[in-house]
Amino acid sequence: MPPTLSRDDVDRLLAAPLPPARIELAGKLAEDLTQAQLSEAELKLAQDIVRILARDVEVTVRAALASNLQTCPLLPRDVAQRLARDVEAVALPILARSLVLTDEDLVEIVGSGSSAKQSAVAGRPTVSEAVAEALITIADERAVATLMRNDGAAINERSLNRAVDRFAASDAVMSGMVERSTLPVAVAERLATIVSDELRQHLVEFHALPAQVASDIVLRARERAILQLGRGVTEPDLRRLLLQMHRNGRLTPSLILRAICTGDIAFFEAALAELAGVPPANAQMLIHDGGRQGLPALYSRAGLPPGLFPVFRAAVDTVQSTTFDGEPRDLERYRARVIARVLSQLETLDSADLDYLVGKLDDMLRVAA
Numbered sequence: 001m002p003p004t005l006s007r008d009d010v011d012r013l014l015a016a017p018l019p020p021a022r023i024e025l026a027g028k029l030a031e032d033l034t035q036a037q038l039s040e041a042e043l044k045l046a047q048d049i050v051r052i053l054a055r056d057v058e059v060t061v062r063a064a065l066a067s068n069l070q071t072c073p074l075l076p077r078d079v080a081q082r083l084a085r086d087v088e089a090v091a092l093p094i095l096a097r098s099l100v101l102t103d104e105d106l107v108e109i110v111g112s113g114s115s116a117k118q119s120a121v122a123g124r125p126t127v128s129e130a131v132a133e134a135l136i137t138i139a140d141e142r143a144v145a146t147l148m149r150n151d152g153a154a155i156n157e158r159s160l161n162r163a164v165d166r167f168a169a170s171d172a173v174m175s176g177m178v179e180r181s182t183l184p185v186a187v188a189e190r191l192a193t194i195v196s197d198e199l200r201q202h203l204v205e206f207h208a209l210p211a212q213v214a215s216d217i218v219l220r221a222r223e224r225a226i227l228q229l230g231r232g233v234t235e236p237d238l239r240r241l242l243l244q245m246h247r248n249g250r251l252t253p254s255l256i257l258r259a260i261c262t263g264d265i266a267f268f269e270a271a272l273a274e275l276a277g278v279p280p281a282n283a284q285m286l287i288h289d290g291g292r293q294g295l296p297a298l299y300s301r302a303g304l305p306p307g308l309f310p311v312f313r314a315a316v317d318t319v320q321s322t323t324f325d326g327e328p329r330d331l332e333r334y335r336a337r338v339i340a341r342v343l344s345q346l347e348t349l350d351s352a353d354l355d356y357l358v359g360k361l362d363d364m365l366r367v368a369a
Helices: 007-014 019-035 040-053 059-069 077-084 088-097 103-112 115-122 129-138 141-148 157-167 171-178 185-206 211-230 235-247 253-261 265-276 280-287 294-302 306-321 330-344 351-368
Strands: none
Touching: 019 040, 019 059, 040 059, 040 077, 059 077, 059 088, 077 088, 077 103, 088 103, 088 115, 103 115, 103 129, 115 129, 115 141, 129 141, 129 157, 141 157, 141 171, 157 171, 157 185, 171 185, 185 235, 235 265, 253 265, 253 306, 253 330, 265 280, 265 294, 280 294, 294 306, 306 330
16 A cells, blocks of 8 residues: 655645645654555655654644654654653643653653643553652652552552652542552551541541540551451561551550451461561460460560450450351351450459550440440
8 A cells, every 4th residue: 555645745845835734744644654554765754754744833733743643653762752842732642642752751751841741641551660750759749649540550669658758648649549459568558547647637627526536536447447458468568567567656555456356366466476576487386375375475575565465365265266167247256256255354454454445446345245
């Protein structure tokens, strides 16, 4: 099939016709280059004419060229670079879809381009980790929010944490991050903390709750969210999550007790290992020691409240003696048995420990009752 770009077209171009004719010519060029049915000489001629059109004084001509060639694989890279650096009406289609541009080109545009250009890059069908990192480091809120909503963007954990550092106050960025299909568990834990802080502020301002009451409500919601995040993750990811929580002072006795009461023995074992500074395998053997000496030693080494040990002991004993029957709601029945054993220990606690337990776990105790 002969090319639609004829010698007459070339002559018309060189004669500098009116913009509509040059726009029409841009469409013909795009059709030829996209179909890729040109001979080597014809391809070179078409690409040379594209280079001329890319320098046209009329924005409408350059914009038509960019629009027609945004997905063309035979667009010369130097032309794609020129168009990408042009005004937004010209650049945005190329930045959003052209596969000719390299990661280096895109990173350069992110560093020097406008918010609209950054957003166009962030919304590309695929975004590499390098480009995503540049966007998160340099771009504005609008572009980073677009990136977070883009499932085609590859964003590593370091970049996600940087986004949290820069945009923790941005609902658009944080909600986009929360709604991503996958998140590293440690990043998800940070997000749970941020959302909880916002909820606490809302409770204080709009429901006239004392700050401490609001804080406790948020703490329970945070603990439930963290335990949900921890279920089903790999052992290395769980250890990283607990290490981060320990460093930030969020690996609390109430969270650990909540874990054992909800049947999350893996979280309980890993948490005590982290607090006590012992290998997870050692912690498991100490917790399930048939001689009943291991758990109190590990509990003390972990620095957990001495007065609450009977509650933890009762919960662990119930876990060890309970199996799931596979019948409907067996998890609920299991949890009810654990909570019942916890309730049986309340009379052994002094008033301070009892107040702590009821204050931190009253939602679970009410459900069990």
